[in-house]
Amino acid sequence: xxxxxxxxxxxxxxxxxxxxxxxxxxxxxxxxxxxxxxxxxxxxxxxxxxxxxxxxxxxxxxxxxxxxxxxxxxxxxxxxxxxxxxxxxxxxxxxxxxxxxxxxxxxxx
Amino acid sequence: xxxxxxxxxxxxxxxxxxxxxxxxxxxxxxxxxxxxxxxxxxxxxxxxxxxxxxxxxxxxxxxxxxxxxxxxxxxxxxxxxxxxxxxxxxxxxxxxxxxxxxxxxxxxxxxxxxx
Numbered sequence: 001x002x003x004x005x006x007x008x009x010x011x012x013x014x015x016x017x018x019x020x021x022x023x024x025x026x027x028x029x030x031x032x033x034x035x036x037x038x039x040x041x042x043x044x045x046x047x048x049x050x051x052x053x054x055x056x057x058x059x060x061x062x063x064x065x066x067x068x069x070x071x072x073x074x075x076x077x078x079x080x081x082x083x084x085x086x087x088x089x090x091x092x093x094x095x096x097x098x099x100x101x102x103x104x105x106x107x108x109x
Numbered sequence: 110x111x112x113x114x115x116x117x118x119x120x121x122x123x124x125x126x127x128x129x130x131x132x133x134x135x136x137x138x139x140x141x142x143x144x145x146x147x148x149x150x151x152x153x154x155x156x157x158x159x160x161x162x163x164x165x166x167x168x169x170x171x172x173x174x175x176x177x178x179x180x181x182x183x184x185x186x187x188x189x190x191x192x193x194x195x196x197x198x199x200x201x202x203x204x205x206x207x208x209x210x211x212x213x214x215x216x217x218x219x220x221x222x223x224x
Contacts, residue, residue, distance in 0.1 A: 004151075043199055043215035044152070087151070096142075096167060097213065099152040 003027065004100035006088050012106045017078050021103045023088030024070045032091035033064055035073050037084045038102065044087055047073075078107045111136045115200050115216035122190055123224050130185045130219050132200030138214075140203045141183040142167065143175065145196040146218075152199065158183055190223040197221075 006023045013019045025033075033050035048055065050062040050071050061074040071090075075082055088100035113134045122128055134141065142157035144167075154167030158177040172194055174186040183202075187194060200216040 041218070043217055044213075045215070046212045096154050096157065099144075101149060101151040 003098045004088055004090065006100040006103050008101060009104040010106050011103065012108060013078055014108050015078055015080060017107075018074065018076045019078055019105065020072055020074045021086055021088075021105075022070050022072045023100055023103075024068075025088075025090050025098070026069070027090070027098075028066075028069060030090045033062075033071050034089040034097075035060075035062060035071075036087040036089055036099075038087055039084050044099075047086070075105075078105075080107050080109060083107045111214070113200055113202055113214050113216035115198075115219050117219060118217060119220050121222045121224065124191055125189050128187050128190060128221075130187075130198060130200075130221070132183045132185065132216055133181050134183075134200075134202040134214070135181065136202060136204075136214065137180065138202035138204055139180070140205060140211075141177070142201050142213075143173070143183070143185045144199045144201065145169065145194075146199065147196050155185070155198075190221075192223050195221060195223050 003026050035047040036044040037047045038044040048057050048062050050064045054063045059076045063072045083106050085102040085104050087102045089097050116131045139160045143155040144152045146152045153169050155173050156167050156175040158164040161180050164175050198219045201213045203211045203213045205211045
C-alpha cells in the first residue's frame, strides 16, 4: 500500500462548482497534514495545514478523519484560477514530509 | 523578498559528466532538503539537512551527494549522472523539522535531462 493515496483525476468541473478531494494515508502515527498546490511546471506551495478539528480558509475547507486515516479538501465556488494539481502531504518520520502524487483539477469556463 | 533559488533551471547533460545544482535560501532556515519529482511517483526526498554540517539520506539518495557548509546554501551534486536521474528537482527549506506544523518553501525547480 502506498503511504499516501490520491485519486489522480483529472477532475473537470464548471466554474462555480463545489469539488472535493480525498486522500488516504498509511501511517496512523502521523501528526501533521497539509494540502499543497502545484501549478503546471511550477513548485509546490502550501495551500493549508489540516487540523484535527477541521479548518476553513475562504472557499477552502480541510478535514482530517484519523479513525479512517484520510484527509479531505473541499473547494466551493470554483474559479478558473483554482486549476492546478493538489498534493496531499503528511509528516512522516520526524524529518520528512510524505507527498501524494496529486489530484489534477481543471475548472472549465 | 523571501525566496529559495536554484540554478540552473534547465540542464541537458550526458552520462557521466559531473554536475552541481545550487540551492540558496535567504530566510535563515535551518532545515533544507532536495526532492525529485517524477510522473506517477510524486515528490521523493533525496537528502535533507537539519543545520550546517548536518545532512542525512532521504528515500532515494543513491547517485547523489550534498553538502551544507553554510546555512543558506545546499548544493546537490551528481558525480556521475545517469539517464534514470532525468527528473524535475526541487530544493526546499523551512524553519524547523519537516514533520511538524511548518511550511516548506520550494525553489522554482531544475529540469534535468541526462542523455
